[in-house]
Amino acid sequence: MTTMDDVSRPSRVAAADEAISAEELQLAARNHGIPLEALRYDVTPAGLHYLLIHYDIPELDPAAHTLAVDGAVDRPLDLDLAALRERPRVSHKVTLECAGNGRALLHPRPVSQPWLVEAVGNAEWTGTPLAPLLREAGLSPDAVDVVFTGADHGVERGVEQDYQRALPVADALRDEVLLAYEMNGAPLLPQHGAPLRLIVPGWYGMAHVKWLRGVTVTTAPFEGYQNAVAYRLRRDADDPGVPVTRIEPRALVRPPGFPDFMSRTRVLRPGACLLDGRAWSGHAPVDAVEVTVDGGASWAPAELDPPTAGEWAWRRWRYAWTPEPGRYVLGARATDASGRSQPVAQPWNRGGFANNLVQRVEVVVLPE
Amino acid sequence: MTTMDDVSRPSRVAAADEAISAEELQLAARNHGIPLEALRYDVTPAGLHYLLIHYDIPELDPAAHTLAVDGAVDRPLDLDLAALRERPRVSHKVTLECAGNGRALLHPRPVSQPWLVEAVGNAEWTGTPLAPLLREAGLSPDAVDVVFTGADHGVERGVEQDYQRALPVADALRDEVLLAYEMNGAPLLPQHGAPLRLIVPGWYGMAHVKWLRGVTVTTAPFEGYQNAVAYRLRRDADDPGVPVTRIEPRALVRPPGFPDFMSRTRVLRPGACLLDGRAWSGHAPVDAVEVTVDGGASWAPAELDPPTAGEWAWRRWRYAWTPEPGRYVLGARATDASGRSQPVAQPWNRGGFANNLVQRVEVVVLPE
Structure with missing residues (x-):
């Protein structure tokens, strides 16, 4: 008899020289990164922000949607969108990055969504802060975790589930955590969690639960x-491991010149070229970006734009470059105020999470 | 010395068992299909429509952008967006499909953007008809082709170019061809050609030139x-071939039930299930859709919704299904009023264009 185990297989790591599988390609065709030229925008326009959707985008009626706040609280709440919109309204520009960004560049490759470097975006999220709502509900003094439940349903590595993620209660109560109903000044798009999602500035994407329908306070770890x-x-598979939480620092180069369709190699003509890109960290403000044009052999400091978009948004950096004809490999390396930086050789982990390996942008400068 | 030939290689076909390459994955990470559950929407929301961008999304200032109409015309024109918006305004719902949709399912696989079946979308495009503008410019009686030039620049198979595509003059003069400045009631998004693009209802995506800056009438074939x-x-590479033009008929199934994250296999529980999806053709109206639940061994007619969205938009179809536990492979097959239909075994061509092979949706119905 057919069972769920026939449908949904355990996680695995690709063999040493195993190429991208049909299943990985299928995920790449539906999820997508930011086209790197879109690093030009301070705020990522609709449709260019990265997307990682575990199951299907659910179909929710905003007029009928409610959020239940329950579990270890004195006064459970049930709020519709109108009630949430009547509460204090706050906007934050927040850089979101998928925890699996960079996975397909690892050796060996963990088999899952095969991201290269593009699983990032920076949007303005508007909603109401979570903490006052939890306090109104009367959070138990024994609260340990706050569990966020989405309306998206699927099976993953054999486990049928609604998508659920918990935050430790101290993180859930941080001022910047939002119940968001708008992105870039418009109601959320279906693929970004319409009509309601969680925004946890500084954390990788898995924490920002989309299609949010429940907030449950627990007195035991989730x-x-x-x-x-x-x-x-x-x-390895037997290691209990440690949780993926905040975003490691990363800088990306906006590829200069123009591309070859197939290889995406960049073509430039000699002369002055202002390189730029973005840098971010979920641990602390980025305070330095360095640039390499020789694949990491040497580094030079970039100029950082002022952090006018707030502490959760990426910062633009710039670097003046005047190349001669030849081949180059560009990259950038962010360092944050906590002292964290980016490796040139990537430490490996079995899920392919929290990679922040320096990007490699192949450039050819042709003679005039 | 490095030359363009080192950057940009000839087209090729993958070896018999060659898996997806790093270059194909790179294209798949930036371009994306419609998530198949989004077939539920009559009009595809922003960000869910398929995207195929040959080079980079160019950065254009709508306030400064102009369209030049020149070549074999009596009175060349230069129009800004305000002038185009003052002209007659028309909206059409149009299904766009990439000419390369289905390419990665071919054996052997042409190496390019590795689409599976999702390179489609249905949007409402608003703009002004092209034909009156060409007539105002005074089209030469010797006109043969009309060349549309985009602002996107790159190199492809060794040829540096602005993206340019021509239509035979008779096709360019069809009533339904639009200079579009809005999609789904909002100004075009950058990735869909902002501030101006061509819409050629019924034709594959390559004809709908984005970031349109020039319309040039020629008296010789382009x-x-x-x-x-x-x-x-x-x-093969030596065959001069025939042009890719209109969209072949195709139907897609909206996958029922819920997915496994990795395999995208669908899980259902026994009982009544209304299957549905969309069907379209660029040659003639779709007048029949058949459904298979056994991978093409047998077929049954689906019901077609009325074509209320006009002749260029996809039509919804429905099929009542009550499965017992077991494994199924779903698919749908559209036939249009010209008699064209879809193959179960795909004829091959070297570019991987105009495929309309029947989709295969793997479904497992588990016991209660």
Whole structure:
């Protein structure tokens, strides 16, 4: 008899020289990164922000949608969108990055959504802060975790589930955590969690639960799949690992010149070229970006634009470059105020999470 | 010395068992299909419509952008967006499909953007008809082709170019051809051609030139790369081939039930299930859709919704299904009023264009 185990297989790591599988390609065709030229925009326009959707985009009626706040609280709440919109309204520009960004560049490659470097975006999210709502509900003094439940349903590595992720209660109560109903000044798009999602500035994307329908306070640690099994940094399948949480620092180069269609190699003509890009970290403000044009052999400091978009948004950097004809490999390296930086050789983990390996942009400068 | 030939290689077909390459994955990470659950929407929301961008999304200032109409005309024109918006305003719902949709399912696989079946979308495009503008400019009686030039620049198979595509003059003068400045009631998004693009209802995506800056009437057939080299149906590299033009009929199934994250296999529980999806053709109205639940061994007619969205938009179809536990392979097959239909085994061509092979949706119905 057919069972769920025939449908949904355990996680695995690709063999040493195993190329991208049909299943990985299928995920790449539906999820997508930011086209790197869109690093030009301070705020990523609709449709260019990265997307990672575990199951299907659910069909929700905004007029009928409600958010239940329950569990270890004195006064459970049930709020519709109108009630949430009547509460204090706050906007934050926030850089979101998928925890699996860079996975397909690892050797060996963990088999999942095969991201290269583009799983990022920076949007303005508007909503109401979560903490006052939890306090109104009367958070138990024994609260440990706050579990966020989405309306998206699927099976993953054999476990049928609604998408659920928990935050430790201290993180859930941070001022910047939002119940967001707008992105870039418009109601959320279906693929970004319409009509309501969580925004946890500084954390990788898995924490920002989309299609949010429940907030449940627990007095014991949450043991659901996405916290206890999926998003952990593990050496191997037997390692219990540690949770994936905040975004490691990363800088990306906006590729200069123009591309070859197939290889995406960049073509430039000699002369002055202002390189630029974006840099971010979820741990602390980025305070330095360095640029390499020789694949990491040497580095030079870039100029950072002022952090006018607030502490959760990426910062633009610039670097004046005047290349001669030849081949170059560009990259950029962010360092944040906590001292974290980016590796040129990537430490490996079994899920392919929290990679921040320096990008490699192949450039050919042709003679005039 | 480094030359363009080192950057940009000839087209090729993958070896018999060659898996997806790093270059194909790179294209798949930036371009994207419609997530198949989004077939539920009559009009595809922003960000869910398929995207195929040959080079980079160019950065254009709508306030400064102009369209030049020149070549074999009596009175060349230069129009800004305000002038175009003052002209008669028309909206059409149009299904766009990439000419390369289905390419990665071919054996052997032409190496390019590795589409599976999702390179489609249906949007409402608003703009002004092209024909009156060409007539105002005074089209030469010797006109043969009309060449449309985009602001996007790159190199492809060794040829540096602005993206350019021509239509035979009779096709360019069809009533339904639009200079579009809005999609789904909003100004075009950057990735869809902002501030101006061509819409050629019924034709594959390569004809709908984005970031449109020039319309040039010629008195000799246009021999540019995208017409003479790229978008042709060829048996092999030496075959001159025939042009890719209108969209072949196709139906897609909206996958029922819920997915496994990795395999995208669908899980259902036994009982009544209303299957549905969309069907379209660029040659003639779709007048029949049949459904298979056994991978094409048998077929049954689906019900078609009325074509209320006009002749260029996809039509919804429905099929009542009550499965027992077991494994199924779903698909749908559209036939249009010209008698064209879809193959179960795909004829091959070297570019991987105009495929309309029947989709295969793997479904497992589990016991209660």
